Amino acid sequence: MPEDLNWAIGGEAGDGIDSTGKIFAQALSRAGRHVFTSKDFASRIRGGYTAYKVRTSVDRVESVVDRLDILIALTERTIDENMDELHEGSVIIYDGERSTMEDVEVPEGMIGLSVPLQRLAEDAGGAIMANVVALGAACEVANFPIENLDESLEKRFGDKGEAIVENNKEAARLGQQHVQEEYDHDFDYDIETTDNDYVLLNGDEAIGMGAIAAGCRFYSGYPITPATDVMEYMTGRVEQYGGKVVQAEDELSAINMALGAARAGARAMTATSGPGIDLMTETFGLVATTETPLVICDVQRSGPSTGMPTKQEQGDLNMALYGGHGEVPRFVVAPTSVSECFWKTVEAFNYAEKYQTPVFLVSDLALAVTEQTFPPEEFDMDEVEIERGKVVEEDEIDSWQNEKGQFQPHFPTADGVSPRTFPGTTDGAHMTTGLEHDELGRRTEEEEVRIEQVEKRTQKVQTAKEEEDWDYREFGDPDADTLVISWGSNEGAMREALGFLEERGTDVRFISVPYIFPRPDLSEEIEAADDVIVVECNATGQFADVIEHDVLERVQRVNKYNGVRFKADELATEIENTLAGADASSQEVEAE
Amino acid sequence: MSSDVRFTDFKSDKQPTWCPGCGDFGTMNGMMKALAETGNDPDNTFVVAGIGCSGKIGTYMHSYALHGVHGRALPVGIGVKLANPDLEVMVAGGDGDGYSIGAGHFVHAVRRNVDMTYVVMDNRIYGLTKGQASPTSRQDFETSTTPEGPQMPPVNPLALALASGATFIAQSFSSDSQRHAQIIQEAIEHDGFGFVNTYSPCVTFNDVDTYDYFRDSIVDLDEEDHDPTDREAAKEKILEGDKEYMGVIYQDDDSVPWEKREGIEGDMSDIPDGAPEGAMDLVREFY
Numbered sequence: 001m002p003e004d005l006n007w008a009i010g011g012e013a014g015d016g017i018d019s020t021g022k023i024f025a026q027a028l029s030r031a032g033r034h035v036f037t038s039k040d041f042a043s044r045i046r047g048g049y050t051a052y053k054v055r056t057s058v059d060r061v062e063s064v065v066d067r068l069d070i071l072i073a074l075t076e077r078t079i080d081e082n083m084d085e086l087h088e089g090s091v092i093i094y095d096g097e098r099s100t101m102e103d104v105e106v107p108e109g110m111i112g113l114s115v116p117l118q119r120l121a122e123d124a125g126g127a128i129m130a131n132v133v134a135l136g137a138a139c140e141v142a143n144f145p146i147e148n149l150d151e152s153l154e155k156r157f158g159d160k161g162e163a164i165v166e167n168n169k170e171a172a173r174l175g176q177q178h179v180q181e182e183y184d185h186d187f188d189y190d191i192e193t194t195d196n197d198y199v200l201l202n203g204d205e206a207i208g209m210g211a212i213a214a215g216c217r218f219y220s221g222y223p224i225t226p227a228t229d230v231m232e233y234m235t236g237r238v239e240q241y242g243g244k245v246v247q248a249e250d251e252l253s254a255i256n257m258a259l260g261a262a263r264a265g266a267r268a269m270t271a272t273s274g275p276g277i278d279l280m281t282e283t284f285g286l287v288a289t290t291e292t293p294l295v296i297c298d299v300q301r302s303g304p305s306t307g308m309p310t311k312q313e314q315g316d317l318n319m320a321l322y323g324g325h326g327e328v329p330r331f332v333v334a335p336t337s338v339s340e341c342f343w344k345t346v347e348a349f350n351y352a353e354k355y356q357t358p359v360f361l362v363s364d365l366a367l368a369v370t371e372q373t374f375p376p377e378e379f380d381m382d383e384v385e386i387e388r389g390k391v392v393e394e395d396e397i398d399s400w401q402n403e404k405g406q407f408q409p410h411f412p413t414a415d416g417v418s419p420r421t422f423p424g425t426t427d428g429a430h431m432t433t434g435l436e437h438d439e440l441g442r443r444t445e446e447e448e449v450r451i452e453q454v455e456k457r458t459q460k461v462q463t464a465k466e467e468e469d470w471d472y473r474e475f476g477d478p479d480a481d482t483l484v485i486s487w488g489s490n491e492g493a494m495r496e497a498l499g500f501l502e503e504r505g506t507d508v509r510f511i512s513v514p515y516i517f518p519r520p521d522l523s524e525e526i527e528a529a530d531d532v533i534v535v536e537c538n539a540t541g542q543f544a545d546v547i548e549h550d551v552l553e554r555v556q557r558v559n560k561y562n563g564v565r566f567k568a569d570e571l572a573t574e575i576e577n578t579l580a581g582a583d584a585s586s587q588e589v590e591a592e
Numbered sequence: 593m594s595s596d597v598r599f600t601d602f603k604s605d606k607q608p609t610w611c612p613g614c615g616d617f618g619t620m621n622g623m624m625k626a627l628a629e630t631g632n633d634p635d636n637t638f639v640v641a642g643i644g645c646s647g648k649i650g651t652y653m654h655s656y657a658l659h660g661v662h663g664r665a666l667p668v669g670i671g672v673k674l675a676n677p678d679l680e681v682m683v684a685g686g687d688g689d690g691y692s693i694g695a696g697h698f699v700h701a702v703r704r705n706v707d708m709t710y711v712v713m714d715n716r717i718y719g720l721t722k723g724q725a726s727p728t729s730r731q732d733f734e735t736s737t738t739p740e741g742p743q744m745p746p747v748n749p750l751a752l753a754l755a756s757g758a759t760f761i762a763q764s765f766s767s768d769s770q771r772h773a774q775i776i777q778e779a780i781e782h783d784g785f786g787f788v789n790t791y792s793p794c795v796t797f798n799d800v801d802t803y804d805y806f807r808d809s810i811v812d813l814d815e816e817d818h819d820p821t822d823r824e825a826a827k828e829k830i831l832e833g834d835k836e837y838m839g840v841i842y843q844d845d846d847s848v849p850w851e852k853r854e855g856i857e858g859d860m861s862d863i864p865d866g867a868p869e870g871a872m873d874l875v876r877e878f879y
Contacts (some may be wrong), residue, residue, distance in 0.1 A: 030879065199875055199879055201878045209874050209875070212868070212871070212874060213867040214867075215863035215864065217675070217860035217863065218671065218674065220671065242858050244854065246674065249699075249700035252667070253696075253697055253700070256660065257674075258671060259660075260670060260673075262675075263638075263658055263672060264673075264675035264859075264860070264861065265675065265859070266675035267860075283664065286660055376872070376875045376876065376879075379872075379874075379875045381866070381867035381872050381875070384866050385866060404605070423635075423636070423638050423656035423672070423679050424635060424636055424656075424676060424679060424859070425635065427635065428635065429634040429635050429656050429657075430656065431604075431639075431650040431655075431656070431657035432657070434661060435659065443659075
């Protein structure tokens with residue numbers, strides 16, 4: 001008997017695949033089983049193959065596998081699409097009475113259960129419940145107590161009235177009975193239930209929940225796959241805490257509205273995917289140079305351009321790290337699991353306000369659409385801490401004013417972080433501009449002030465590098481010769497892969513990195529390994545590039561950023577100085 | 593809010609770098625007067641501007657202010673106002689900033705009807721990039737980038753506003769300081785999005801739409817028998833197209849600001865030190 005069960009429903013978009021899958025996943029979760037879901041979907045509303053897959057186990061599950069035990073096939077194509085994952089003993093539930101399905105050939109070795117889904121649904125009160133009949137049949141096959149379906153049916157259909165709920169329960173039971181009566185077969189599957197209570201949510205929902213927990217009160221966005229769920233989650237919920245979700249006219253507006261709200265003192269966020277991030281790029285520099293705390297979430301999908309909107313990729317890392325003209329100090333945080341989507345969102349808000357910078361929260365489609373079960377304590381709200389950084393109240397404002405009594409929002413402090421006042425604060429009025437500015441926030445092109453402000457902004461990042469714990473998560477054998485590094489949603493699959501590798505005799509040390517910038521220094525770990533492999537969902541290895549860059553020490557730098565080009569004599573001196581420094585360090589190396 | 597605020601309290605100690613004689617001086621002075629007159633002070637006022645000569649305004653005023661990127665001042669202003677409805681939000685733009693790169697935001701800001709004031713300093717030219725055609729330039733206006741004129745009709749900002757469902761549409765002339773300040777004041781007092789297109793002549797690059805031109809051609813609606821609450825009458829005036837009107841052209845007395853309709857009340861900057869009370873309910877929803 002397999003220790004976990006893999007189930008799927010597939011058909012055409014518009015067949016109710018998503019809601020049926022969710023009902024089953026919730027029933028499993030409520031029965032104390034862990035669940036991990038994934039979706040195959042096309043970028044169209046109706047038609048096109050789509051599937052909802054559920055992997056369930058008593059133990060926690062972190063990834064999908066290439067195996068299907070029970071498949072509800074609403075179309076013949078569903079069987080073809082999943083042929084690679086079906087195996088001997090797989091059960092295929094289909095409606096043999098449907099004209100399009102009557103000639104379905106069940107592959108050899110598999111068990112085909114023809115269940116008159118539509119007819120039984122009509123018996124229960126309406127053909128629309130055909131999928132629920134199939135769920136009832138699946139419960140019988142999996143030996144899963146059908147009562148567990150009832151509560152998720154109530155949750156799904158409760159708004160539509162008791163009669164609808166009862167009809168659906170009846171539909172499920174008709175499906176169950178049909179299998180009991182028509183098939184004298186002892187199936188291989190036996191779903192064990194437990195007393196555990198789990199919650200079931202996806203990465204986008206976890207980000208939205210994290211944002212509200214972290215005090216986010218303003219969200220503006222523009223719908224885009226696969227980030228829309230963040231906005232849909234927050235809509236109607238953040239309002240309960242005195243906030244607002246605004247659907248802007250475009251991404252440029254979305255990020256600028258969020259910037260405005262953040263300047264007014266709200267914790268603000270926008271979320272989008274690659275194409276939207278491109279539009280927002282214009283404003284990154286403004287957020288950074290005006291030192292406005294803002295969380296910008298990018299739920300990555302396949303690019304470039306509009307690419308494959310419903311497919312997974314981690315191709316926006318370079319954009320998050322380098323996007324925007326000029327040099328834009330920013331943090332890049334990338335959750336590695338659904339629950340980390342919650343916690344890293346909380347952290348992102350704290351970094352944004354403590355350091356008054358844009359923080360990129362980089363997620364990906366795989367996290368966004370994966371629903372996963374957790375014990376509710378995983379999201380212990382008492383653990384949420386909120387740090388607002390240097391907010392100056394009225395009673396201390398005079399210590400941040402110059403001799404003329406003007407508030408200095410960009411005063412260069414040792415740690416690079418300035419005081420800030422929320423509008424409305426008496427005697428705190430000030431302007432700030434996206435142009436290079438002085439400590440008062442006013443335009444300047446003075447070389448010394450420019451240097452001071454560039455260094456102040458750079459210093460903030462340096463301070464954060466030193467003061468915060470940019471750690472990583474480690475799995476596998478810490479002494480293994482092979483080191484695997486990944487970021488984002490790969491953690492779950494890689495953790496499970498460690499088990500397969502161990503069975504096959506390969507020991508691996510696995511490091512999952514949630515911080516892209518600043519990031520942990522992995523040079524020692526890399527030094528200690530014979531082979532270093534970076535796993536990521538993109539073609540060029542963008543994270544591998546930065547990791548490689550971190551362990552290089554060959555290049556020295558001569559930089560100038562006061563707004564004036566290099567002069568020849570100045571360059572000669574700079575190069576001499578650099579070489580003198582290099583000599584000193586190479587001598588040190590020799591002395592060792 | 594103190595009652596003894598004077599308009600000079602809204603002045604910063606920075607000397608404007610606008611060209612001597614620029615219409616923007618008068619536009620800004622009227623904004624400051626109107627702010628003081630309506631009982632605001634620098635600490636409860638937020639001024640947002642985009643790019644161009646108009647974008648410099650925040651530097652010369654004393655208030656909370658943000659000078660952002662080209663064309664995006666309105667969304668910033670909306671974000672400020674929604675996050676703290678107690679603030680008086682004023683957005684300044686130019687004809688390029690507002691009707692070209694920011695035209696999309698203009699239409700949607702009008703539709704949204706958030707209670708704020710939008711003043712466009714319309715000089716019918718790009719000044720800061722030294723004299724190219726703007727969206728409100730005349731069809732035959734020769735510039736460095738349009739040697740034969742733009743060869744397309746100018747944007748009619750008032751018509752755009754009306755078509756988008758504006759609840760307050762006005763036009764003023766920066767040189768008529770008293771009328772200009774009065775019109776801005778009415779825009780501030782309007783419950784909703786107060787839009788004022790202000791003729792603000794460019795003395796350096798526009799030798800057609802000059803002070804003299806506006807003085808000669810402007811028609812004050814106060815001297816006509818115009819009822820601004822009459823949308824049909826407003827529509828006629830706006831679409832006539834051959835007159836330069838000054839005054840409130842349209843005002844919907846029943847306007848209710850978007851944020852009020854949406855139930856936004858409090859200052860969103862006020863949040864607890866940890867997750868909000870009862871936040872575990874957010875988790876339990878996922879059972």
